[in-house]
Amino acid sequence: MDSKMQGLLFFCSFVFFSSIRDGYAGFTSSFVRSEFPSVDIPLDHQVFAVPKGHNAPQQVHITQGDYEGKAVIISWVTPDEPGSNHVHFGTSEDKYQSSAEGTVSNYTFGEYKSGYIHHCLVEGLEHNTKYYYKIGSGDSSREFWFETPPKVEADAPYKFGIIGDLGQTFNSLSTLEHYIESKAQTVLFVGDLSYADRYKYTDVGVRWDTWARFVEKSTAYQPWIWSAGNHEIEYFPYMGEVVPFNNYLRRYTTPYLASNSSSPLWYAIRLASAHIIVLSSYSPYVKYTPQYKWLSEELTRVDREKTPWLIVLMHVPLYNSNEAHYMEGESMRVVFESWFIKYKVDVIFAGHVHAYERSYRFSNVDYNITGGNRYPVADKSAPVYITVGDGGNQEGLASRFMDPQPEYSAFREASYGHSTLEIKNRTHAVYHWNRNDEGKKVTTDSFVLHNQYWGNNRRRRKLKHFILSVIDEVVSI
Numbered sequence: 051m052d053s054k055m056q057g058l059l060f061f062c063s064f065v066f067f068s069s070i071r072d073g074y075a076g077f078t079s080s081f082v083r084s085e086f087p088s089v090d091i092p093l094d095h096q097v098f099a100v101p102k103g104h105n106a107p108q109q110v111h112i113t114q115g116d117y118e119g120k121a122v123i124i125s126w127v128t129p130d131e132p133g134s135n136h137v138h139f140g141t142s143e144d145k146y147q148s149s150a151e152g153t154v155s156n157y158t159f160g161e162y163k164s165g166y167i168h169h170c171l172v173e174g175l176e177h178n179t180k181y182y183y184k185i186g187s188g189d190s191s192r193e194f195w196f197e198t199p200p201k202v203e204a205d206a207p208y209k210f211g212i213i214g215d216l217g218q219t220f221n222s223l224s225t226l227e228h229y230i231e232s233k234a235q236t237v238l239f240v241g242d243l244s245y246a247d248r249y250k251y252t253d254v255g256v257r258w259d260t261w262a263r264f265v266e267k268s269t270a271y272q273p274w275i276w277s278a279g280n281h282e283i284e285y286f287p288y289m290g291e292v293v294p295f296n297n298y299l300r301r302y303t304t305p306y307l308a309s310n311s312s313s314p315l316w317y318a319i320r321l322a323s324a325h326i327i328v329l330s331s332y333s334p335y336v337k338y339t340p341q342y343k344w345l346s347e348e349l350t351r352v353d354r355e356k357t358p359w360l361i362v363l364m365h366v367p368l369y370n371s372n373e374a375h376y377m378e379g380e381s382m383r384v385v386f387e388s389w390f391i392k393y394k395v396d397v398i399f400a401g402h403v404h405a406y407e408r409s410y411r412f413s414n415v416d417y418n419i420t421g422g423n424r425y426p427v428a429d430k431s432a433p434v435y436i437t438v439g440d441g442g443n444q445e446g447l448a449s450r451f452m453d454p455q456p457e458y459s460a461f462r463e464a465s466y467g468h469s470t471l472e473i474k475n476r477t478h479a480v481y482h483w484n485r486n487d488e489g490k491k492v493t494t495d496s497f498v499l500h501n502q503y504w505g506n507n508r509r510r511r512k513l514k515h516f517i518l519s520v521i522d523e524v525v526s527i
């Protein structure tokens with residue numbers, strides 16, 4: 051063996067070992083933050099203020115209304131009577147050339163009687179356009195605005211926020227305010243909205259109402275993409291309420307029909323350069339169930355030439371090394387993980403665990419009952435798993451991580467905060483996790499996310515070219 055060849059081998063083994071050492075050395079932050087107590091904000095606080103005027107619309111929130119970002123669903127509640135069902139909208143302030151008509155409904159939950167809940171689909175919008183809209187009538191009408199996303203296209207830039215397990219405490223308020231400061235355009239919400247289920251009897255409905263007024267300063271102006279968590283289930287036989295997700299489904303609609311889903315609890319949208327798949331951790335998902343069948347079809351509809359970014363949302367994380375909710379994601383992991391690898395999902399966001407954790411690209415699909423394979427291994431085709439269940443609800447933080455930190459876990463910290471994912475083009479996105487720190491927003495974990503479809507193909511071609519040229523050189527000596 052000549053010295054050049056020895057040099058090459060040495061170089062290779064050096065890269066190999068150093069990547070094991072540095073690449074998979076996880077970090078557990080020991081940061082201890084001062085936090086507000088984990089109790090809900092009192093009902094008479096101004097963050098829950100009811101807008102002035104008879105029957106004024108409140109709890110205004112919007113979500114994407116179709117499969118491509120040319121429609122929104124606008125929802126609101128009128129407290130005293132059904133009132134107008136119309137949304138007036140247009141592209142300049144005070145001039146509402148168009149209108150759309152929605153639906154209105156009311157319901158009871160135990161003894162609680164809801165207000166009149168309006169949902170209105172506003173469609174046929176132009177991409178990349180600011181729209182103003184007005185709801186309600188006379189003196190008590192209210193005006194808001196939103197911006198439509200760019201057209202579905204491979205290099206369309208877009209900035210998402212990721213929030214989970216928000217609740218309605220002063221920690222939640224910090225998270226919401228920091229999120230608004232981040233100037234992201236759409237929230238990917240990973241479940242557990244109001245924590246109203248921590249109350250009893252009529253207070254459950256009351257706390258769903260306060261939560262929707264609390265988040266209105268963001269939800270009225272930009273889409274929040276909803277997914278359901280365990281706190282949305284609300285199975286309460288003691289008060290005769292046994293239909294799961296009742297309060298949630300009455301109030302929060304999703305565009306599930308546009309992706310041919312049979313349930314608002316799981317669906318997909320395309321938004322700018324991203325294809326976003328929302329799953330339900332608390333609906334059947336094993337083989338032969340509707341959610342399983344729908345996901346198998348939706349994955350074949352993903353076109354990475356048009357939407358390079360494939361993002362999945364769910365409530366329960368598939369990889370979690372916190373003692374809280376440990377292993378709860380295992381059953382879904384067993385069913386879906388091989389698909390996430392086959393379809394090269396870029397990133398999976400989850401909540402549920404009230405802490406922050408990010409994984410390396412690892413998978414555990416080679417499990418074989420007679421072979422020796424039973425541990426997660428590094429896998430370039432696997433998604434990055436990110437848990438952001440740290441919105442700040444009244445249950446407090448999950449501060450005990452398993453020790454030692456498993457190999458797949460890259461970064462973990464038990465603090466409140468939110469994340470942003472800023473897509474730059476088809477190959478690059480910049481990710482940040484922002485901790486709430488003494489009222490300030492502090493970026494604590496960040497990295498460049500390389501697209502699994504475009505980034506990797508290009509990197510592989512480059513690498514292949516490099517290796518061939520080195521071998522060429524060695525052979526020609």
Ligand SMILES: *[C@@H]1O[C@H](CO)[C@@H](O)[C@H](O)[C@H]1NC(C)=O
Pocket residue numbers: 132156157158163164
């Ligand atoms: C809905 O509102 C109507 C009056 O507008 C009322 O008569 C009815 O009882 C309400 N329904 C429920 C389920 O609360």
Ligand SMILES: *[C@@H]1O[C@H](CO)[C@@H](O)[C@H](O)[C@H]1NC(C)=O
Pocket residue numbers: 117308309310351
């Ligand atoms: C949903 O199904 C309808 C009818 O089969 C079809 O026309 C439409 O393209 C489907 N939508 C999606 C997003 O695949």
Ligand SMILES: *[C@@H]1O[C@H](CO)[C@@H](O)[C@H](O)[C@H]1NC(C)=O
Pocket residue numbers: 418419420421422
């Ligand atoms: C499981 O492992 C055994 C022993 O290594 C091997 O013979 C078998 O083919 C594997 N089965 C599968 C399904 O991979």
Ligand SMILES: *[C@@H]1O[C@H](CO)[C@@H](O)[C@H](O)[C@H]1NC(C)=O
Pocket residue numbers: 474475476477478
């Ligand atoms: C994508 O964005 C990154 C980061 O801004 C930049 O370095 C890269 O050159 C861009 N790639 C393309 C194909 O435009």
Ligand SMILES: [Fe+2]
Pocket residue numbers: 215242279280281365401402403
């Ligand atoms: Fe949860």
